[in-house]
Amino acid sequence: MNTVLELAWSALLTFLGSCAPGILFNINRNKLIYAGIGGSMGWVCYVLIQMTGQSVYVAAFIGSVLVGLYSDIMARVKKAPAMMFYIPGIIPLVPGYAAYCTILYLIQEEHELTKTHALKTVGLAVAICFGLIISSAITLWIQDINKKRKIKKLKREENDIL
Amino acid sequence: MELEKVKRISLKAGEILLKNGSETHRIEETVSLICKAYGYEAECASLPYGIFIEFINDDPEKEKTMMKKVSGKDFDLHKIELVNAFSRAICKKPMEYEEALEKLRIIEESPSFSVPLQLLAAGTTGAVYTLLFKGSIFDAAVAAFICVLVQYMLCRTKAKGVLQYIVNFTAGFIMGFLALTASYIFPALNSHFINTGSIMILVPGIVLTNGIKDFIYGHYSSGMGKIFHAVLIVSVVAVGVAFALILYGGGGSLQ
Numbered sequence: 001m002n003t004v005l006e007l008a009w010s011a012l013l014t015f016l017g018s019c020a021p022g023i024l025f026n027i028n029r030n031k032l033i034y035a036g037i038g039g040s041m042g043w044v045c046y047v048l049i050q051m052t053g054q055s056v057y058v059a060a061f062i063g064s065v066l067v068g069l070y071s072d073i074m075a076r077v078k079k080a081p082a083m084m085f086y087i088p089g090i091i092p093l094v095p096g097y098a099a100y101c102t103i104l105y106l107i108q109e110e111h112e113l114t115k116t117h118a119l120k121t122v123g124l125a126v127a128i129c130f131g132l133i134i135s136s137a138i139t140l141w142i143q144d145i146n147k148k149r150k151i152k153k154l155k156r157e158e159n160d161i162l
Numbered sequence: 163m164e165l166e167k168v169k170r171i172s173l174k175a176g177e178i179l180l181k182n183g184s185e186t187h188r189i190e191e192t193v194s195l196i197c198k199a200y201g202y203e204a205e206c207a208s209l210p211y212g213i214f215i216e217f218i219n220d221d222p223e224k225e226k227t228m229m230k231k232v233s234g235k236d237f238d239l240h241k242i243e244l245v246n247a248f249s250r251a252i253c254k255k256p257m258e259y260e261e262a263l264e265k266l267r268i269i270e271e272s273p274s275f276s277v278p279l280q281l282l283a284a285g286t287t288g289a290v291y292t293l294l295f296k297g298s299i300f301d302a303a304v305a306a307f308i309c310v311l312v313q314y315m316l317c318r319t320k321a322k323g324v325l326q327y328i329v330n331f332t333a334g335f336i337m338g339f340l341a342l343t344a345s346y347i348f349p350a351l352n353s354h355f356i357n358t359g360s361i362m363i364l365v366p367g368i369v370l371t372n373g374i375k376d377f378i379y380g381h382y383s384s385g386m387g388k389i390f391h392a393v394l395i396v397s398v399v400a401v402g403v404a405f406a407l408i409l410y411g412g413g414g415s416l417q
Contacts, residue, residue, distance in 0.1 A: 010294060017290040017362075023283035024313075025368060026240045026274040079250070080243050081188065083375070087239070087367045094365050097295050100358045103400050107407045129374050136378050 007047060014043035018088040027084050034074050038089030042067040046093060056120070060127040061134075063093050068135025086132070095124035163200050165217060165226065167259045172196040173230045174266045176206065176213045178245050183237045183368045186381035189213065192249045199253045210387040236320075237368045244269045277317055284313030284363050292359025301352055305359040308340045313363060327398045333364055334402025342410040353414075357403060364399045366392040 018039025022032045046063035050056060071085030101117040176193040189208040193215060197204035207214045212231040219225045248265055251257070257265070275283070288309030289302040297305070312333045319329045337360045345353035373388030 013290050013294045016286055017294065020283040020286040020290065021363070021365075021367065023275050024280060024287070024363065026238045028240050028243055031243075079247075081184075081239075081246050083185065083368075083372065084239050084243060087371050090371055091362065091365060091367055092294070094362070094367075096291065096362050096365070097358050099396070099400070100354065100361060100403070103404050104354065104407065107404055108412045132371065132374050133378055136375065 003051075007044060010047065011040040011044050014092040015040040017092055021091050022088040025087060027088065028080070031078060031080060031084055034078065035085050035088040038067050038070045038074070038085045039092050041070060042089055043092045057123050057127045060093055060095075060124050061131045064090060064128040064131025065135045067093070068132050069138065072135065072139040090128060090132070093124075093128055095121045098124060163256075163259060165202065168197055168200045168202055169215065169217075169226075169228055171200075171259070171262045171266070172204070172206075173213060173215060173228065174263070175245050175249060176208065176215075177230055177232050178241055178266065178270055180208060180213060180232045181234060181236060182239070182241045183235065183372060184242045185372045185375045185379070186384045187376070187379040188242075188246075192245065195249055196252055199256050208381075208384065210384045238274060239368070240274070241269055241272060244272060277314075280317065281310045281313050284309040287363050288360040290359075291362040292355050295355055295358050297352060297355030297359060298350075300348075300350065301355045302359065304341065304344050304351060305356045308337055308356065308360045309363050311340070312336055312360070327394065330364060330395050331398045331402040334361070334399035335405050336402075337361065337364075338403040338406025339409065342406055346410070361399065361403070364395070366395045369395070 015036040019032050019036040022035045027035055042063040045066045046059045049059040049062055067086055067089040071082045071089060074080075074085045075082035098117050098121040102114055102121055105111075105113040105117060172193045175196055176189050179189045179192060186208045190206040193206040193208075193213065194204050197215070197217070203218045205216045205218060207216075211233070212229055214227065214229045216228075217224075217226045245266075248262075248269065252262065274280075285306035288305035292302040292305040293299070315333060315336070316329065338357060341353040341356040341360065344356065345351040369388045370392040373385045373392060376382075376385030376388060
């Protein structure tokens with residue numbers, strides 16, 4: 001029960017944490033909510049996958065794939081560029097804590113810990129980046145299939161007329 | 163419509179997109195779609211600092227290439243959305259020259275959120291991420307205060323045209339310094355949670371994600387530029403925080 005509450009609380013926090021940077025990026029008022037939902041979806045997915053015992057990197061990867069796919073779907077629904085949803089949505093997944101630890105341990109000359117956290121930061125960044133790549137690859141693939149289907153349909157109609 | 167007029171409309175739209183940090187493939191698509199709507203076939207190539215457009219014609223005498231240099235960056239996603247809607251409208255039904263230019267002018271001058279609201283948003287961001295990283299409610303309050311201050315500084319320096327890296331360095335330094343001072347005065351506060359929370363408003367989200375997208379679509383030069391720009395901003399902020407930490411003798415242990 002406690003974990004559920006905690007998850008709901010962090011979902012609410014990340015919702016706000018995606019809406020508020022959305023205001024800083026000047027996203028249209030009536031799309032802020034959808035940006036926030038994307039952010040909290042990505043975060044909840046990130047936490048849930050970590051609970052199943054997977055590594056942080058897998059969790060961040062799947063979280064960012066989810067955010068990417070969600071933003072592409074919302075772009076079609078709301079007729080707005082997809083970036084209005086994935087830029088705020090990705091922010092909760094940004095490895096701010098690991099990056100800060102890297103600086104902190106670098107200053108304190110704890111080189112082993114610096115290495116660990118620097119690698120963690122880079123790993124998370126790459127995981128998020130790869131997640132975005134995979135999600136847009138999926139979208140492009142679906143677009144391609146749709147386009148081919150349309151062309152086939154047109155050809156068939158032409159043949160029927162002939 | 164004459165080629166010159168079409169050129170001006172499409173390049174203006176492209177310029178707004180490039181200025182506000184759009185992905186490169188969106189710029190190129192928008193420019194060539196607008197030209198297509200007016201009955202010209204055109205190719206567009208966008209670089210980080212300018213847009214090239216080539217009107218294709220079977221007659222080599224009539225083939226024309228134009229370029230527009232774009233300087234200055236000002237990230238505003240709302241303008242990108244408006245230009246997107248504009249090009250959609252033009253593809254459905256081409257507008258008159260004056261009407262199109264007027265619409266683009268309105269888009270360029272479209273307002274952003276008011277400064278108090280931006281300050282509020284920055285404060286919320288700082289507080290929320292402090293809480294998310296397991297900071298206490300007092301840490302969150304301090305982070306919100308620091309973020310409001312830093313956002314105010316960012317708003318003020320934006321108009322003055324100070325070098326962005328200097329601004330980000332100063333912002334990082336102020337954040338670290340204020341957080342450490344607060345936790346020095348009130349030992350119950352944890353400066354590390356305050357710092358991690360408030361740094362989130364300086365994350366260069368637009369540049370980083372659009373840089374990745376540029377790479378996916380094969381625009382390596384703009385993608386590289388954007389990603390490197392983001393990495394530089396992050397490192398400059400990190401150096402700023404590091405200066406504050408050094409000033410306070412390492413900042414103490416994490417727990």
